[in-house]
Amino acid sequence: DQQVKQNSPSLSVQEGRISILNCDYTNSMFDYFLWYKKYPAEGPTFLISISSIKDKNEDGRFTVFLNKSAKHLSLHIVPSQPGDSAVYFCAASGRGGGATNKLIFGTGTLLAVQP
Amino acid sequence: GAGVSQSPSNKVTEKGKDVELRCDPISGHTALYWYRQSLGQGLEFLIYFQGNSAPDKSGLPSDRFSAERTGGSVSTLTIQRTQQEDSAVYLCASSLDAGGKFFGPGTRLTVL
Numbered sequence: 001d002q003q004v005k006q007n008s009p010s011l012s013v014q015e016g017r018i019s020i021l022n023c024d025y026t027n028s029m030f031d032y033f034l035w036y037k038k039y040p041a042e043g044p045t046f047l048i049s050i051s052s053i054k055d056k057n058e059d060g061r062f063t064v065f066l067n068k069s070a071k072h073l074s075l076h077i078v079p080s081q082p083g084d085s086a087v088y089f090c091a092a093s094g095r096g097g098g099a100t101n102k103l104i105f106g107t108g109t110l111l112a113v114q115p
Numbered sequence: 116g117a118g119v120s121q122s123p124s125n126k127v128t129e130k131g132k133d134v135e136l137r138c139d140p141i142s143g144h145t146a147l148y149w150y151r152q153s154l155g156q157g158l159e160f161l162i163y164f165q166g167n168s169a170p171d172k173s174g175l176p177s178d179r180f181s182a183e184r185t186g187g188s189v190s191t192l193t194i195q196r197t198q199q200e201d202s203a204v205y206l207c208a209s210s211l212d213a214g215g216k217f218f219g220p221g222t223r224l225t226v227l
Contacts, residue, residue, distance in 0.1 A: 004157075034215065043119070043206055043218030044158070089158060102148060102171060103216065107157035 006106035023090030119219035140209030
């Protein structure tokens with residue numbers, strides 16, 4: 001049972017344009033959501049997070065939007081840069097544990113930013 | 116370095132053999148996690164250590180898998196009688212009580 005779903009295995013975007021990566025979840029107990037970025041042969045690196053008490057969190061070129069009623073979150077990268085090309089994982093945790101609880105990850109979306 | 120380190124980086128073993136994977140978390144991080152990523156799959160939670168509390172082992176796929184964390188620092192994930200379906204990248208992560216998780220580079224396990 002996949003509790004966190006990333007339905008797009010890959011996404012290709014032109015440099016300078018916006019990249020939108022989507023994530024859906026099924027467990028209403030999730031209250032903390034994160035995005036991780038992973039380059040080949042490296043571990044995932046934390047990118048941005050959002051608590052369920054918010055609907056938007058912004059950090060530079062990266063913005064995460066949360067729609068609790070739809071159980072959907074998205075990561076916007078604008079403007080996209082070739083160095084953003086990586087696999088992006090959406091993750092969720094629940095029961096008030098915030099970042100310390102175990103995370104449930106999606107299957108990832110491979111973003112390719114074309115120069 | 117100051118990050119999470121894992122060893123070995125690659126491990127090739129024969130079916131039926133036991134393997135041990137090591138994780139050195141960031142100094143001072145109280146929480147330690149093991150995940151694995153099989154080919155074409157997302158990261159699958161295996162086990163979680165938090166301070167002196169009993170570990171959350173709910174993600175371990177079978178009783179062939181076990182992990183320990185000695186002295187609240189280094190952790191070892193042991194897989195007994197390895198099977199081909201155990202082939203994956205095994206990732207370790209650590210965090211402070213209220214911080215994000217920092218992942219190591221992973222150990223790529225191949226079971227022939």
